[in-house]
Amino acid sequence: MNIDGKLTAQTLRDKLAIEVAEFKSRYKIQPSLTVIIVGDDPASHIYVKNKVKQTQEIGMISNEIKLPIETTENHLLSLLEQLNNDDSVHGILVQLPLPKHIDESAIISAINPDKDVDGFHAMNSGRLFNGEPGALVPCTPQGCVLLAKQHLGKDLSGLHAVVIGRSNIVGKPVAMLLLQENCTVTITHSKTKNLPELCKQADILVAAVGIAKLVKADWVKEGATVIDVGINRITTNEGATKLVGDVDYVEAFEKCGAITPVPGGVGPMTIACLLKNTLAAAKNSLQSR
Numbered sequence: 001m002n003i004d005g006k007l008t009a010q011t012l013r014d015k016l017a018i019e020v021a022e023f024k025s026r027y028k029i030q031p032s033l034t035v036i037i038v039g040d041d042p043a044s045h046i047y048v049k050n051k052v053k054q055t056q057e058i059g060m061i062s063n064e065i066k067l068p069i070e071t072t073e074n075h076l077l078s079l080l081e082q083l084n085n086d087d088s089v090h091g092i093l094v095q096l097p098l099p100k101h102i103d104e105s106a107i108i109s110a111i112n113p114d115k116d117v118d119g120f121h122a123m124n125s126g127r128l129f130n131g132e133p134g135a136l137v138p139c140t141p142q143g144c145v146l147l148a149k150q151h152l153g154k155d156l157s158g159l160h161a162v163v164i165g166r167s168n169i170v171g172k173p174v175a176m177l178l179l180q181e182n183c184t185v186t187i188t189h190s191k192t193k194n195l196p197e198l199c200k201q202a203d204i205l206v207a208a209v210g211i212a213k214l215v216k217a218d219w220v221k222e223g224a225t226v227i228d229v230g231i232n233r234i235t236t237n238e239g240a241t242k243l244v245g246d247v248d249y250v251e252a253f254e255k256c257g258a259i260t261p262v263p264g265g266v267g268p269m270t271i272a273c274l275l276k277n278t279l280a281a282a283k284n285s286l287q288s289r
């Protein structure tokens with residue numbers, strides 16, 4: 001079965017649009033998101049454009065700040081300080097990766113945790129790790145769990161989840177969320193031995209690597225739920241570029257119980273969860289009034 005992320009994301013956005021309207025009429029505040037993008041990677045720009053459009057569609061304010069590739073770390077830090085202190089800005093997202101001369105972790109640490117809609121600040125990852133309330137949780141991992149639950153139902157207790165990848169953006173936080181859902185979690189990475197054998201034990205398999213079609217049908221257990229996070233641009237024999245995931249979709253489809261496609265799976269859910277976090281950040285701002 002195919003898990004339709006586009007449709008699920010639309011449903012989530014429709015629900016959020018109602019919540020945004022309620023929030024606006026109750027508090028006379030319009031939730032707002034500021035996205036900062038440094039440099040001119042075309043793929044990043046398209047992705048940021050989608051975010052801006054969808055933010056506005058559900059009734060929130062979207063600001064985009066485009067900076068040249070030469071932007072210094074100090075300039076970015078002072079911009080963040082300004083945005084942190086601006087009460088009309090509720091969510092801040094700095095598009096990653098940043099140019100090599102900028103220290104990403106210094107930038108992430110400089111974002112006010114209450115405005116950190118990516119959930120990458122140590123305060124938010126610490127809250128997630130400790131199971132404390134109030135964390136802004138990274139968007140892609142939230143999307144993965146929502147899609148898994150869509151197929152498997154609310155209760156994931158006792159299921160074996162195998163995560164391929166251990167980045168701070170996807171692998172580690174998705175593993176934490178699945179653990180919170182009472183899954184038995186195995187985290188794998190580039191140094192893992194017997195990766196196919198481990199994957200074959202998964203009731204839920206999350207692939208977040210960045211290698212086109214790495215996961216083959218014989219890595220997948222019969223009936224498993226496969227969540228494909230990978231976004232890989234490949235050139236077809238005809239010379240066109242197309243997006244594929246980390247899982248060989250056509251092969252795995254026959255074997256698994258359900259699988260998310262690329263495009264149209266986790267990607268749209270990431271953006272919908274970003275909007276959800278922006279509304280949560282706007283709610284955070286009420287506490288500091």
Ligand SMILES: NC(=O)C1=CN([C@@H]2O[C@H](COP(=O)(O)OP(=O)(O)OC[C@H]3O[C@@H](n4cnc5c(N)ncnc54)[C@H](OP(=O)(O)O)[C@@H]3O)[C@@H](O)[C@H]2O)C=CC1
Pocket residue numbers: 140164165166167168169170171188189190191192195208209210211229230231232266267268270
């Ligand atoms: N759909 C969406 O919304 C999003 C999609 N993505 C996509 O997800 C993918 C992963 O992103 P991200 O986590 O940022 O990537 P990173 O490059 O930061 O991490 C990749 C991870 O994969 C592991 N890995 C690399 N090669 C192998 C291998 N042969 N076998 C097993 N593990 C391996 C690495 O291991 P090690 O740690 O040992 O190096 C690392 O932990 C990318 O395709 C990215 O574009 C990312 C964010 C959002």
Ligand SMILES: Nc1nc(=O)c2c([nH]1)NC[C@@H]1CN(c3ccc(C(=O)N[C@@H](CCC(=O)O)C(=O)O)cc3)C=[N+]21
Pocket residue numbers: 046047093094095096097118139140231243262263264265266267268270271
């Ligand atoms: N600070 C920060 N936060 C991020 O969340 C972040 C980031 N930086 N840097 C880049 C990655 C990647 N990422 C994607 C989100 C949505 C789609 C998405 O919607 N993809 C569509 C396809 C879009 C297309 O056609 O190009 C889909 O899968 O259907 C893709 C990729 C978020 N990231």
